Amino acid sequence: MATFNPPTPGDIELGPRERGRIGKAIELPVLENFGLDSQIGPTYLGLWNIAAFISGGLFTFVWLAVMASQVNWNPLAFAKYFFVLQVDPPSTFYGLGFPPLTQGGWWLICTFFLTISILCWYMHLYTRARTLGIRPYLAYGFSSAIVLYAVIYIVRPLWMGTWAESPAHGLKALLDWTNNVSVRYGNFYYNPFHMLSIFFLLGSTLILAMHAGTIWALEKYGAHEEWDEIQAPGTGTERAQLFWRWCMGFNANAYSIHLWAFWFAWLCGITGAIGIFLSMPDFVNNWFQWGVEAGINYPQPPPVIP
């Protein structure tokens, strides 16, 4: 940075577009000993931010209150059973209609507020990036998670004609739904989009470890100042590139590693959403059978090879 971009003191803490910011910068210098930024706040209060927090708060309130009512508002029982309490979606009997509150109505209300909250959060990320003059890629990345959420909670149940296909709101309930949808559709391990999603999930973890490890190992050359390294690569980035060139024969650069990162993480959610959506009687009822028909697996195990 020092080579071509002189600092502009006085402009740093609040930055451009101060309107709507609340609070003052709080300094916790001890954080710098761990390499973390020492400044907390100020933060921006905007329409979309407030809307996201209000609707998200309503979701949390209704969810927790319904679960608390299931244990007669006993706080100890609530703590004991917190992981297994759940707010169930309507049964198939009600289809897409609105059932009595205790038979799925609360679930519809919860899901409505959760969806509104997520969409408002997308707008918050999008508009703030636009206002600050940077591109809204964080919102674009969030779109992958939104698509996965929407397919699981809204699109697939709508297509199948019943809200009962959605996961219940609850911690154990979410794990059970995941387990059951895999078993019901003949083992998700044979679902090629599940395979792709897992590939991108593990691949994202791998890329994160490779990139983060590389940059951490090169902090003494200032390689972590990535905006500056993109404009004017220094010896830190040169070493990062040479490490991977010498290790595995090719390398990214300070800009393109973040393209790899973005697409790997984005595709994890998108391929997962496709795999979930196809798992219904209209498309694929049994992924094991699909694997047999595709010729990648056989109903009878082969003889043991020495």
Add this chain to the structure above:
Amino acid sequence: MSSTKAKDPRFPDFGFTVIEGARATRVPGGRTVAEMEPEYKIRGRTTFSSLFKNDPFDFWVGPFYVGFWGFISVLGTIFGSTFYTYYTIFLGPYSIPQNFFAGRLDPPPAEVGLSLVGVGEPGFAWQMTVLFATIAFFGWFMRQIDISMKLNMGYHIAVGFGVVFSSWCTLQIIRPVVLGQWHEGFVLGVMPHLDWVSNFGYRFNNFFYNPFHAIGITGLFGSTWLLAAHGSLILSAAQYRGPEGGDIENMFFRDTIVYSVGESGIHRLGFIFACGGILSANLCILLSGWLVQDWVSFWNFWNTLPWWSGV
């Protein structure tokens, strides 16, 4: 280190690590590999040459650095993939393209215990493949240390690879040894290894109830989330041309979620998240069948905790 005065947030206080003049070496647009690579191609500075004065494989082949450990790694790769390919694909029960997906190498049967099996007995190819793969992975790990030494960097990349290598060792060596039979190792093969993972989960009733599995999955999803957030943030600001440079990234995150972990912090956090998730996954595998046989009844302790016995 920790004064109470607010510092310039552009330069987190690494006074003890950022070397003098590192920032002044930056060249607008950067140098090409052809321009800068010769400067870094020095002889020596490897593990082998530190111990024995000279590394016989201290050279490059095309873009690849070889080194003593590269030689070991290549040997392990050639032997391991030969065993795997020959036994699953050429000797497999179906046609060659079908064997690519459905071919499998099973570990030795349970009766064998921890002994080595002979040529032609069940499990021979599995043992050979695992042996040579382990040698190849260890060589690769040491080679990353060599390259880090040559480039005068930290050893973080090798540590990260060591974490995933520890997963391989936990699954194929440590857990089978703890349980006393190679039979506990996982099956090699494209589709069969998926079957093994699926069966392994249900053999201990339901792996979703394994808390270390849950922490591991949280680490994986958290890593993907951090990667998306970091990658998209850098891309979003890459073409920003304001006077604050990289600070716009911190401002964006402070504006949206109050705190920005910072340019160095995100890489430290990401590295710890990715490695921590994998280490927890190792634990969830190692405990299954050794200390815990059933992850559903594992939670019985929860309902019998004394402080809510009356509920």
